[in-house]
Amino acid sequence: MTEVKAGVEYKINIDGNSFLLDEKKFNLLIYINESGSITEAAKRSKISYRTALNYINKIESTLDIAIVSTKKGGSGGGGSTTLTEEGLQILKECKKINAIMELHRETNELEAEILEVDREKGVMKIQMNKLTMTIPLNKKYEVGDKILALISYDNIFIMLEPQTSSIRNIFKGKVTEMRLQDEMIRVKIDIGGVDIFSDITLSAGKDLDLGLGKEVYIGFKTLSIATLKL
Incomplete structure (x- = not known):
């Protein structure tokens, strides 16, 4: 039920x-x-x-x-x-x-506006504050629509340097908060005025040598995003 x-x-x-x-x-x-x-x-x-x-x-x-x-x-x-x-x-x-x-109970909820729609490639570009990112196209959406983009905490990857891979959206940010939660570290990163949360393992946190104020890169695959029209 x-x-x-x-x-x-x-x-x-x-x-x-x-x-x-x-x-x-x-x-x-x-x-x-x-x-x-x-x-x-x-x-x-x-x-x-x-x-x-x-x-x-x-x-x-x-x-x-x-x-x-x-x-x-x-x-x-x-x-x-x-x-x-x-x-x-x-x-x-x-x-x-x-x-x-x-x-997506534990998700980053990002309010955005659709800037571009590329129906041939099946993607659209959205903007939040001064940040833009590319996500899969929803055929019901048009340029100018307001949407909510949902990205799970565990779909956010933290890197010390930007890497060439299947991760299409990569942003530079700064660690502003870290706390232990259910044997995981929940990391809060400020990327140009937008707060993004990521859940990583204790060993990953140690390997990255994370600390408050440290500059890092975060990335996520376009297919990891769900959207809702506002």
Whole structure:
């Protein structure tokens, strides 16, 4: 069973209409899809049946779509409620985002703007402060779009000198913080006003002779980046 954690919101955009789906509304859709009943879904979401109906009505009226379809039972009852195609699509998109967030629980979150799009090479150039980097192209993005780039701490490589390799993005920075965490060293590096965190082993930290203020190079492969449109 998939649930979204408290405090998370998903921005849903459909035909120019947008709606912020919080954890209660998202979980309600999950339970409707699993149980086929608004009553049961409301109970599992720990809200009243009336509140569940209000949530559904608010989503449908704001996005101007139907997200649930209800079939009445016969004389003996037994009606059921299912998500419509649009409701299932909303649930699918939210689950995808939720999966990315779970995969990248400890990530560098970098707000950026798309500067260039190279569809032939399948890459795009983004800018954060004065820094630019090249990442895989998302065909839905255009120049000028604001995005959030997610890079896991363990996908950041620390080097004493820039190296020629498959690592496309390499930046010079300075170590500003080091702390031991779960048998790993979490290193904070300032690269031109942008803070990047990297998790390295104790032996790697010793080999690099890291210390506060030391100048290093950090790098990461383009394929290690996940993006979300803001």
